[in-house]
Amino acid sequence: MGIDTIKESLPAYAKDTRLNLGSVTTTSSLTPQRLWGALVATAVAARNAVVLREVVEEAAKNVSPEAIEAAKAAASIMAMNNIYYRGKHLIGDEAYQSLPARLRMQVIGNPGVDKVDFELWCLAVSAVTGCGVCLESHEKALVKAGASREHVHDALRVAAVVHAAAVTLDAEAALAG
Template identity: 70%
Template sequence: MSLDALKAALPDYAKDTKLNLGSVLGTSPLPKQQSWGTALACAIASRDPRVITAIAAEAAEHLTPEAVTAAKAAASIMAMNNVYYRAKHLIGDDAYPSMPARLRMQIIARPGVDKLDFELWALAVSAITGCGVCLESHEKALRAAGVSRETVHEALRIAAVVHAAAVTLGAERALAEA
């Protein structure tokens, strides 16, 4: 499925999502690796097969194979980290944050792409899964390295529209099967 086919698959009530998907992905001021890596990591995090397929096909035209692998790795590692760190935070017991994770996270140190791109993708995935601890951590790392708020904002916009497309198509599929 292509990006155009993905937009065409969105129902009329999701016209805003369709238009935003086209404009956010089509005119992003981010470098292609940042925008399409963000889109791919977010598509995977959003879990809808049609969104993943469409965005992966388009992303492959703009990303190196190493960047595709790194975007997938960002979605994978953040699937684990977002659950773990969000849960420790939400429990509200001050003892949990001091306990070591003891979870393997080596991909974060050597992602196969520029570390800041990987941080941006991890931030965007964290926005989808709602992990405030991870959002804060990745935003601070990006800002400390000189990444602008506008870049962070753009990654959040990409996350929002990719996730909205996935939610809409997933709901339509479930309702059609009911």
Template identity: 65%
Template sequence: MGLDAITAGLPAYARDVGLTLDSTIGASPLEPQQLWGTALACAVAARNPVVLREIAAEAATHLPPEAVEAAKAAATIMAMTNVYYRATHLLGDEAYRSLPARLRMRIVARPGVPKVDFEFWCLAVSAINGCAVCLESHEGKLRAAGLGPEQIQEGLRIAAAVQAAAVAYDAEAALA
């Protein structure tokens, strides 16, 4: 169950993805809550049922229930905000950026876990969703909180590996 099941189920062409999962999630220097919250938030964002179920099952053994809920909240709030802020950025018209977003984001103020962990999860999900505005914002908050580039890179590596595993599983399901 968990990472081992994901890795074992990957097709041969995705062997590098399995090795990367092992070297990121399996051997991460991050603290367990940052690590498993990131993996879970990214699995939600990646949207593959197998990857999500397996990571959620393993994450639940490392995270308290409030962190599980906060990681899922980070993924879902970023699903909304990443679309909005990426779109206003890509439109390139300052008029859109000056309008209030009017998106409900109360969870950001009180996520139920340390703010730095929630920001970390939001950064990783924003990488999956490709929102430059949100990436810059969350990275700035994390750097201000004392995290260095190496820690932030770990979150990005987890996002990349989880997303790649989801892509491989989706491809195989579509081709079956």
């Protein structure tokens, strides 16, 4: 079960995704909590039921329930923030930049895990959903807090591979249905 199940579910044409999924989960510079939190958060953001169930099942063997909940919280809050901040940016009118969000975001201040872990998961989700404003903001916060660029890079790799697995499995399910 878990990552192996996802890998076995991928079709032959997704061999690179299968190999990369193995690689990002076994050769990461991230601590287990940061790695599994990034996997959970990006699995939520990628929206594939198989990927999400299998990642969370394996994550539960590697990190605390609190870390899993915080990773899901990162995905949830970034689902809102990525849309809001990307939208303001894409409109291109500077007048929107001075308007307050007036959206509740308290989990960012008290995520229940190390702040750097949560920031890393928010960055990974922002990569999946494509919000450049949030990517820049979280990368700066991570570097300022002492996270290495290698850690940021590994979180981006996790996001890319989890998203690729989810897209592939969604495509196969649509073609089979």
